[in-house]
Amino acid sequence: MAHQHNEHREPQGHGNKHGDEHGTEQGHRHGHHHGHTDIDWAVMAPLLESQAELFAPLYERAMAWLAKEVTEPGLIVDTGSGPGVVACLFAETFPGARVVAVDGSEPLLERARARAARLGIADRFTTVAGELPGSLTELDYPADLLWASNALHHLGDQRAALAAFAERLAPGGTLALLEGGLPARFLPRDIGFGRPGLQARVDAVEADWFTRMREDIPGSVAVTEDWPALMAAAGLKPARTRSFLLDLPAPVSDRARAYVVASLTRLRESLEEGLDAEDLATLDRLLDPDDEASVHHRSDVFVLKAHTVHTAVRTG
Numbered sequence: 001m002a003h004q005h006n007e008h009r010e011p012q013g014h015g016n017k018h019g020d021e022h023g024t025e026q027g028h029r030h031g032h033h034h035g036h037t038d039i040d041w042a043v044m045a046p047l048l049e050s051q052a053e054l055f056a057p058l059y060e061r062a063m064a065w066l067a068k069e070v071t072e073p074g075l076i077v078d079t080g081s082g083p084g085v086v087a088c089l090f091a092e093t094f095p096g097a098r099v100v101a102v103d104g105s106e107p108l109l110e111r112a113r114a115r116a117a118r119l120g121i122a123d124r125f126t127t128v129a130g131e132l133p134g135s136l137t138e139l140d141y142p143a144d145l146l147w148a149s150n151a152l153h154h155l156g157d158q159r160a161a162l163a164a165f166a167e168r169l170a171p172g173g174t175l176a177l178l179e180g181g182l183p184a185r186f187l188p189r190d191i192g193f194g195r196p197g198l199q200a201r202v203d204a205v206e207a208d209w210f211t212r213m214r215e216d217i218p219g220s221v222a223v224t225e226d227w228p229a230l231m232a233a234a235g236l237k238p239a240r241t242r243s244f245l246l247d248l249p250a251p252v253s254d255r256a257r258a259y260v261v262a263s264l265t266r267l268r269e270s271l272e273e274g275l276d277a278e279d280l281a282t283l284d285r286l287l288d289p290d291d292e293a294s295v296h297h298r299s300d301v302f303v304l305k306a307h308t309v310h311t312a313v314r315t316g
């Protein structure tokens, strides 16, 4: 059951991935205590929101790139929108468009509507709450642009979801998938203590976590993550692929530093089982606000991250 509205409604339940477990994710940084992979998206709200705000310049460049093939869209659908930072950026980038944010988490959509109201765009911003991809049937019109950012990989049958996404496109409409890229880097290889190369080892542990997360989704189907090929299999014509960089060199702003602290805190909590004692001790030092060598204080902290966007068009 999905619900479409542009005003506040009471939160609803959306299955076990939306509200009954503790969990984390930051872009591709996911995690959970005790090896579980369920994610409580409502708990993630502040983190998702501040992360998307920090990444706004990256999204704006991706949108400028999209605008070359998507001219004057009437309806943009942000699938798995989360708290709506990107959905609102779409509304600002395409002032002639209506934007619908679709997500399984009503608390996140509540934030999206509040943001749209703050930005003065509530008149062309609506939300649909419900499990994807089924909730897309609630849309009144086909989409000229359907965007899904780090959302598809949370759906069990990604092929079936892509077919459902394709069905909701208007003829000539574009599907834009943000999936993959490069893991974030925050620190030099050698930070002066611990074994050099901490972030590379964290990446490996996260990759295994991600595999477990996928396997644990009800109805999970394994696929080769060749996104253009999967979009072609859904009947679309693959168009372009490009990666966008967020490059915030040292010295970073307080906001970027807070993002690094939040990211490493989540990693420390969620990947504990995969890292050895030396790396855990290094993470503890990096997160200790009283330690001058921690990411709270050190001068060499930076943020470098790439997101890849793939587009495909509905030709018929």
Ligand SMILES: C[S@@+](CC[C@H](N)C(=O)[O-])C[C@H]1O[C@@H](n2cnc3c(N)ncnc32)[C@H](O)[C@@H]1O
Binding pocket: 017, 025, 027, 041, 048, 052, 079, 080, 081, 082, 083, 086, 102, 103, 104, 105, 108, 130, 131, 132, 133, 148, 149, 150, 151, 154, 155
């Ligand atoms: C990693 S967040 C991405 C949020 C946003 N698109 C971004 O890039 O910042 C994944 C989003 O997908 C939503 N989601 C995950 N599984 C879902 C499902 N089965 N049905 C509907 N939404 C789902 C979550 O509520 C969450 O908002």
